[in-house]
Amino acid sequence: MDIKKYFEGKLAALHAESDFPFARHTTIGTGGTAALALSPASSEETVALVKTLKGQKIPYCHLGVGANVLPADGYFEGAVIRTDRLRTLEAEGTEIFCGAGVTAGSLLSFAKKRGIGGLEFLAGIPASLGGAAVMNAGVKGKHLSDVVLSVLAVEGDRIYEFPAKDCGFSEKTSIFQSGMTVVGVRLKGHPVLPSEIEERENVYRAKRAHLPKGRSMGCVFVNPEGHFAGKLIEECGCKGLSVGKAFVSTEHANFIINGGATSREIAALIRLVKTTVFERTGILLREEIRYIP
């Protein structure tokens, strides 16, 4: 089916962008082109969109701020569901409802103004709240799952509210990686003075100062039980290893830096690191990053 033709005139309100370049919308800055990107502005529009895509058997994938994805090279004859217009932010007491497209930075400013603390660990993490829920984003000792009350996601032709205990949160994963569309997240904070929130955020930001500069997806691999992926990769001699213009960061071995590479080269480097670590240690690293579409 000609996807662009199908959507022509039908879903103009979805801020459709044709020939959507993944490289411009991801932190790694690689990848090909999708036929269409569609940005619903409400939960209802998202349900209708998912229903249409499924009904027409149009392949699709999701994109938040694109900080943890490796998009395929080439042409994707399908649709990207973007969450950039799902921006609702509401507070009731110390509970906050965030649309999936709210960024971690906007959430933190909103919470700080209202004296709602407990979310400071998100400071400096490039994320939409939808992406953060899917990935259970966080830092050592603190993850989104610690502050989630529930996640709203499209399944079938309606929206379900999944209480935190049913979200399958674990190390950098959740049930939402199965392809459901997250439209919003309810979070719980607690009362904290804005000045104290600011201080805590600064502490978290300072800890990130050592992270490698350059285009990356953040940590490529999940830390295996009892190990740090970066340390294992370094001990296996992979620091600086390269395929084409992609290389393992010399500062932090769990980062791959794009120095002008293709996604294919980055994927090949990921495989090479996995194989090397497995052959030397018997430990099979699991990717944290997601391959799209």
Ligand SMILES: Cc1cc2nc3c(=O)[nH]c(=O)nc-3n(C[C@H](O)[C@H](O)[C@H](O)COP(=O)(O)OP(=O)(O)OC[C@H]3O[C@@H](n4cnc5c(N)ncnc54)[C@H](O)[C@@H]3O)c2cc1C
């Ligand atoms: C420099 C750098 C530092 C980082 N530091 C950290 C860190 O300290 N801690 C950490 O946890 N992560 C970190 N990351 C990774 C990234 O910030 C997180 O994983 C973040 O949660 C990704 O959010 P996103 O909006 O970019 O999601 P995306 O990368 O856009 O998407 C991630 C996955 O979720 C899916 N997805 C996105 N939105 C939705 C939705 N609404 N519904 C369904 N599926 C969806 C995508 O299809 C993809 O599979 C870092 C990344 C970078 C580049």
